[in-house]
């Protein structure tokens with residue numbers, strides 16, 4: 018059986034006296050498109066930060082390609098939440114994408130070389146923004162900015178692409194185009210997408226889990242009602258393939 022690219026093993030995180038993640042375990046395999054859904058404040062960004070090595074759990078460990086070495090994080094591409102970017106910053110699309118190579122340069126002084134420039138051109142082509150390369154990022158549409166930050170995550174040639182609420186600020190047609198782009202990337206890398214919006218779970222996900230301090234999963238690509246109930250603690254209206262329906266009727270248990 019293929020080995021996982023990411024293993025999260027019994028991870029606990031406490032912040033300011035509150036338990037944010039409690040005994041979270043999961044494995045992501047190379048060909049997976051793993052969606053993690055959950056309410057605001059449920060710990061999704063925290064889990065991504067633990068996987069990325071930006072946050073050390075008080076218990077448990079994360080293995081990337083079987084290793085706990087910090088250097089293995091170079092195999093991860095990260096697309097943070099849109100709101101964390103300053104799109105008014107005076108920088109071109111090409112410069113922004115190229116900046117994704119910085120963490121991969123070990124030589125000193127840190128200077129870009131031909132490989133960095135070549136990877137940047139490839140990522141611009143992959144995301145179909147080569148024609149925008151010399152434009153300022155502030156002059157792009159939301160969808161074009163989104164493709165730019167994904168290209169920036171791709172220049173490191175990741176084995177896994179981690180996306181935090183990638184469609185939160187884009188309209189429905191742009192989100193649909195975005196999922197087409199992810200489909201194209203899937204034969205090159207695993208994808209982990211976190212979102213609070215269960216209406217956006219794309220049809221090609223291979224696995225869905227719900228996170229609200231605990232991770233609830235059935236190891237399938239179905240959004241099961243008991244997972245949602247456990248994670249959201251309230252009725253949830255799900256829009257699956259354009260058809261709204263209520264996935265469970267009422268509160269059945271209190272925390």
Ligand SMILES: Nc1ncnc2c1ncn2[C@@H]1O[C@H](COP(=O)(O)OP(=O)(O)OP(=O)(O)O)[C@@H](O)[C@H]1O
Nearest residue numbers: 032033037055056057058059060061062063064213
């Ligand atoms: N630096 C911090 N210090 C203290 N508490 C924090 C810190 N960062 C996050 N938290 C808390 O941890 C919990 C989980 O936050 P997190 O950002 O991981 O949730 P999320 O599921 O990503 O939420 P959202 O969908 O709103 O982005 C929240 O209650 C948040 O207030």
